[in-house]
Amino acid sequence: MARTRSAEPRRPDLRAARAKLPERLGTAVDAFERHLAAERGLSAHTVRGYIGDIVSLLGHLAGSADDATLAALDISVLREWLSAQHAHGVSRATLARRTASARTFTGWAFRAELLPVDPGPRLSVPSKQRKLPAVLRVDQAGSAMQASAVGAEQGDPVALRDHAVLELLYATGIRVAELCGLDVDDVDRERRLVRVIGKGDKERAVPFGVPADQALGRWLSAGRPILARESSGAALFLGVRGGRLDPRAVRRTVHDAVGVVSGAPDVGPHGLRHSAATHLLEGGADLRSVQELLGHATLATTQLYTHVTVERLKAIHDRTHPRS
Template sequence: MTGGRPARGRRPDLKQVRAGLPSELGAAVDDFERHLTAERGLSAHTVRGYLADVVSLLSHLSGLAGDAGVRALDVSVLREWLSTQHAAGASRSTLARRTASARAFTGWAFRAGLLPGDPGPRLSVPSQRRALPAVLRADQADDAMRASGSGAEQGDPVALRDHAMVEVLYATGVRVAELCGLDVDDVDRERRVLRVIGKGDKERAVPYGAPADEALGRWLSAGRPKLVREPANAALFLGVRGGRLNPRAVRRTVHDAVGAVDGAPDLGPHGLRHSAATQLLEGGADLRSVQELLGHATLATTQLYTHVTVERLKAIHDRTHPRS
């Protein structure tokens, strides 16, 4: 079938839609991209997400106002754009994300002098129904760690690497991009602390425990020297060709390790991050400490990211309520 509406489930090509914008709107997208990258220091993945939403918004604006430019963007246009997204079947979480992208763009456009005022704050954020994500129990996590080290006993460098990185992910709760960005000098084995560069190029110190330290020590002494090709390569974790490890390889390794555990949910690196945070809370850690470890900018993000088990709530009730 030719022409008409694109097939359901297929997204319009971002480059094509962006190229079809009027010149003023296209220039605004370019300037906004530089702002996100250079001034806010966001990751390439996050920038792509913002730009996809903003290009969609400005394409809608162009269809309504032709060559009127960014100044024609007001709250009625924003609401109509979101309404078309809702009618097309966008989920609550998608609408909330697109609302946040639109607000970021209008706030920047106002500060840049492209808008006489900022209509973004008048745009309400759709409420989201959040399902609690699956996490590993402590015993399942132990089994996954053992599964990740099944080939390490024979001294295989890839097995040593995989075991070390899975242990580090679970011990620290770092993001997969943060793990892949680690250099050898970011590891302080004497203090058992990692220096992590997170979102927005913010640096934080993240402690890790003895099992992760043991796995790291074996990787650094017996595994990494067999894979490194260039002595100047500072990356902590390496691929089989000697370059910095790709996040895809990390995800595959984590899926394999967790998949070897009977009854465990199918999780990737982010699932290990969530499992670590959940078990910290279950063990008595306060939200502020977990926020610091995870590198969240606000406590609200940590509250949404973690959940406390019913058993922990019952234990608190038993200890503190006078009629428990």
């Protein structure tokens, strides 16, 4: 089944919107961007998300008065901005994210003495609808791995890479950005551990099993040398032109592999992450260990997977118990 896109309106080009800001507001955006990247160590993708939200907010502020300054950013402006977003059909989940971005920005601006008071704590976060993530069953995940293995048996370097990517994603539950950031030296095949740099530059070691190790071995010996160029550097996974593998290529790989499995939900790399966590819990892993493996900052995030497991158990009970 084809995915349906959100009805949320397309955002204007960030660069163009940023250029329209008055210089005094644009300077604040530049400083906030440096803070996010250098002091908080956030990824380029996360920083871009924050900056897009703040450019939208400050664009709204600039439109409220010709001589608007950052000091005029108060609770009423924040609420007017969110109200306008809601009126244009922005989802509750996106509103919650933009609210969090605004609160992060006003907190930073207050500490930097760019705001006389911090209005952020007075801004309530819209409640999000809690949706359980789509996950593969164990047999469906196995079928997806097997489908990619068939292609790899032909010896094509891209097929070898894709099979290793799928096996490692499912074996470890790491994020797609973490996978694409791996270097060859991050993999310890003797101990079957991979060193991952996660959100906030936090490092963790994640184990992987024999199938992933075998797929990695074939990729490193027979696939990577063919795609590698002098400019490839130390990247573990390479694109067809020899550069570091792009997350978009990983998403296509996962969708293609899962797409051939009958009855499987349409999941991407994050769906494999959800599936890995769910299968670990169903297999008896404790919640704290799964939290460490996934690199979650709080246990509350990991607890979402317990709901997935409970829903599965209820479904099995309904199908099989004589008095269900």
